[in-house]
Amino acid sequence: MRNIKKNLLEAIGNTPLVQVPFASEAQIFAKLEYLNPGGSIKDRSAFFMIEEAEKNGLLKSGGTIIESSSGNQGVACAMIGAIKGYKVIITASGAMSEEKVKTIKAYGAEVIMCPAVPITDPQSRHQQAITIQKNTPNSFMPNQYFNLSNLKAHYTSLGPEIWDQTEGKITHFFAAAGTGGTISGAGKFLKEKNPNIKVIAVDVDVSFHSTKGNPKPYKMEGIGIDFETHCLNESVIDEFIPVSDENGLGMLKIMARKGFLIGTGSGAVSYAVSTYLNKLKKGDVAVMLFGDSGRAYLSKNYY
Numbered sequence: 660m661r662n663i664k665k666n667l668l669e670a671i672g673n674t675p676l677v678q679v680p681f682a683s684e685a686q687i688f689a690k691l692e693y694l695n696p697g698g699s700i701k702d703r704s705a706f707f708m709i710e711e712a713e714k715n716g717l718l719k720s721g722g723t724i725i726e727s728s729s730g731n732q733g734v735a736c737a738m739i740g741a742i743k744g745y746k747v748i749i750t751a752s753g754a755m756s757e758e759k760v761k762t763i764k765a766y767g768a769e770v771i772m773c774p775a776v777p778i779t780d781p782q783s784r785h786q787q788a789i790t791i792q793k794n795t796p797n798s799f800m801p802n803q804y805f806n807l808s809n810l811k812a813h814y815t816s817l818g819p820e821i822w823d824q825t826e827g828k829i830t831h832f833f834a835a836a837g838t839g840g841t842i843s844g845a846g847k848f849l850k851e852k853n854p855n856i857k858v859i860a861v862d863v864d865v866s867f868h869s870t871k872g873n874p875k876p877y878k879m880e881g882i883g884i885d886f887e888t889h890c891l892n893e894s895v896i897d898e899f900i901p902v903s904d905e906n907g908l909g910m911l912k913i914m915a916r917k918g919f920l921i922g923t924g925s926g927a928v929s930y931a932v933s934t935y936l937n938k939l940k941k942g943d944v945a946v947m948l949f950g951d952s953g954r955a956y957l958s959k960n961y962y
């Protein structure tokens with residue numbers, strides 16, 4: 660037997676880099692994070708934070724994982740909890756796709772729906788998760804927006820993978836930002852290897868960050884910096900590209916017709932890269948991150 664994994668957790672990461680047929684003299688690759696066992700980039704961060712909590716004695720046998728999520732972190736926690744034998748409670752807002760809610764429940768986790776209000780509101784999914792965690796003995800909240808280990812997860816796994824797969828030839832890295840953990844963690848690793856690599860964060864055009872504190876509602880999920888998160892390290896980010904719902908969602912069918920059935924955040928990343936093509940030149944190697952699959956959005960965004 661060859662390349663056997665002892666369990667699903669060992670199958671997290673080492674996702675393929677696949678060339679994307681965009682009209683450019685540069686080589687453009689997609690990092691297919693939707694091929695993680697839980698279906699998204701968030702397998703990496705949830706796994707890292709949960710294992711770290713176990714090592715530090717913050718999560719013990721028979722314990723409960725409680726997390727606030729826009730979807731994928733919840734799915735990842737639910738899958739890992741099912742494998743490791745923890746109870747999992749996810750607080751979510753009504754903005755989450757029905758597919759993601761059902762996926763979390765399918766893994767045996769509980770979903771608590773909360774209103775889509777600012778993070779400081781006691782009814783928000785973040786504050787409700789904190790309250791539940793305080794009132795639940797032997798429980799742990801990964802707290803992805805404030806736990807710097809979220810960033811470390813991508814610094815230690817995603818960044819090195821991309822560097823190795825491109826044999827150090829990467830010149831541009833594009834990823835969606837939600838907590839900011841992915842772009843900041845992988846971006847820091849890549850910048851340390853070669854400070855000339857351009858690290859480009861893709862945000863929603865009406866997010867808290869893009870509007871400097873005057874956000875408006877938007878439809879894309881997972882992407883969007885909704886408040887000043889501790890996991891966003893702007894010192895490793897060269898540029899933010901804000902993308903509208905219309906443009907990000909508009910890419911979904913275009914990319915599906917090329918064979919890439921991607922989620923809404925990846926739609927925004929694809930759009931951002933398509934606007935950047937005129938800046939890429941022969942010899943450049945651009946990597947864009949596809950964080951999850953379109954299968955989680957079929958009923959909401961693929962009609």
Ligand SMILES: Cc1ncc(COP(=O)(O)O)c(C=O)c1O
Pocket residue numbers: 699700701729730731732835836837838839840841842880881882922924925949950951
């Ligand atoms: C599909 C997808 N891509 C990207 C991101 C953004 O990642 P991060 O929270 O590390 O900024 C998320 C976050 O939930 C996501 O679900």
